[in-house]
Amino acid sequence: MKILVTGGAGFIGSAVVRLAIARGNSVVNVDALTYAACLDSLDSVAEHPNYAFEQVDIRNRAALDAVFSKHTPDAVMHLAAESHVDRSIDGPADFIETNVNGTFNMLEATRSYWQAKGRPETFRFHHISTDEVFGSLGQTGMFNEDTPYDPRSPYSASKASSDHLIRAWFVTYGLPVVLTNCSNNYGPYQFPEKLVPVVILNALAGKPLPIYGDGGNIRDWLNVEDHADALLLVLEKGVLGRSYNIGGENECTNLELVKKLCGILDCLRQYDEGRYADLITFVDDRPGHDARYAIDSSRIRDELGWRPSITLEEGLKKTVQWYLDNENWWRPLLDRSGVGQRLGVNS
Numbered sequence: 001m002k003i004l005v006t007g008g009a010g011f012i013g014s015a016v017v018r019l020a021i022a023r024g025n026s027v028v029n030v031d032a033l034t035y036a037a038c039l040d041s042l043d044s045v046a047e048h049p050n051y052a053f054e055q056v057d058i059r060n061r062a063a064l065d066a067v068f069s070k071h072t073p074d075a076v077m078h079l080a081a082e083s084h085v086d087r088s089i090d091g092p093a094d095f096i097e098t099n100v101n102g103t104f105n106m107l108e109a110t111r112s113y114w115q116a117k118g119r120p121e122t123f124r125f126h127h128i129s130t131d132e133v134f135g136s137l138g139q140t141g142m143f144n145e146d147t148p149y150d151p152r153s154p155y156s157a158s159k160a161s162s163d164h165l166i167r168a169w170f171v172t173y174g175l176p177v178v179l180t181n182c183s184n185n186y187g188p189y190q191f192p193e194k195l196v197p198v199v200i201l202n203a204l205a206g207k208p209l210p211i212y213g214d215g216g217n218i219r220d221w222l223n224v225e226d227h228a229d230a231l232l233l234v235l236e237k238g239v240l241g242r243s244y245n246i247g248g249e250n251e252c253t254n255l256e257l258v259k260k261l262c263g264i265l266d267c268l269r270q271y272d273e274g275r276y277a278d279l280i281t282f283v284d285d286r287p288g289h290d291a292r293y294a295i296d297s298s299r300i301r302d303e304l305g306w307r308p309s310i311t312l313e314e315g316l317k318k319t320v321q322w323y324l325d326n327e328n329w330w331r332p333l334l335d336r337s338g339v340g341q342r343l344g345v346n347s
């Protein structure tokens, strides 16, 4: 199958591209190469005959039409997005333009291409979204696919809007869509502004490990390679018009997560001045910080037979080891705009 992947130079998109190619698919990676992109994440496939790259902004409809005509894909996996909640607080406009208007362009470019091809039944448009669209949970309960949307940050509101567009294009135009909403991802090649790489890289530099608020916010952590596997499964076997929640079955507080990372680092690379957990520093909370996300993944498990393959402990250990072994990947990214700064304080 030839898959047009948007955002393939990002964290999750690059995992999808690597896995799709490893499984014998062809991939056209459409990415604007924003601050969050890293083509080095695709070194292992860059020269593969089944891989093509197009530097295109999804806000540019004419450029998207040209990509569809040139590459004639069998499916679309739409991951391109502005993805960092803190940045969405400081500058929501980019999130509306890319996540809402860009998704609208993707839907219209896809619809036009799919209709011109005679509406092939096997065509798929897979929209990749987040559990953050469902809002914030108390101490109990889980998000399932019928949970009402209640986004609370500019990021999650923009993703919720894009999800609504996807469903509308299915109902109104019959565009063959599938939709997934996933929990927090971690793993190799994650840009060093998200919690896991920030903690690993600050610890290695002997810098404070910032914890927002009291660190009690709960997230369900999923290994990015398990996520990529789930996404390809939904693309292939998901029921049209249906959404699937994807979670890692690994709920923990941010403070627990950071302590786990410190413990792993203590074992893998000793800290000369004590223990890495001594670097933990509590900082002002993010405005509107959602208290808890928890995913009920029973639909994808029962209907499609998917389960996460790796425990959080194993996955974090492999991730820490990957950052230790791949300084040449992450070091240059530390110079990019906003990295290492406190963003999203809404001052």
Ligand SMILES: NC(=O)c1ccc[n+]([C@@H]2O[C@H](COP(=O)([O-])OP(=O)(O)OC[C@H]3O[C@@H](n4cnc5c(N)ncnc54)[C@H](O)[C@@H]3O)[C@@H](O)[C@H]2O)c1
Pocket (backbone or CB within 6 Å): 006, 007, 008, 009, 010, 011, 012, 013, 030, 031, 032, 033, 034, 035, 036, 037, 038, 056, 057, 058, 059, 078, 079, 080, 081, 082, 083, 084, 098, 102, 128, 129, 130, 131, 159, 181, 182, 183, 184, 185, 186, 191
């Ligand atoms: N990271 C997570 O934990 C998580 C969890 C659930 C869902 N998601 C969703 O998965 C998708 C990918 O997330 P990620 O963490 O890999 O993001 P990322 O920020 O690492 O990568 C986003 C990619 O999209 C590209 N991009 C941004 N704006 C673009 C535009 N206008 N045109 C073309 N390309 C553009 C960037 O250059 C980058 O390569 C997003 O849609 C996100 O909402 C992420």
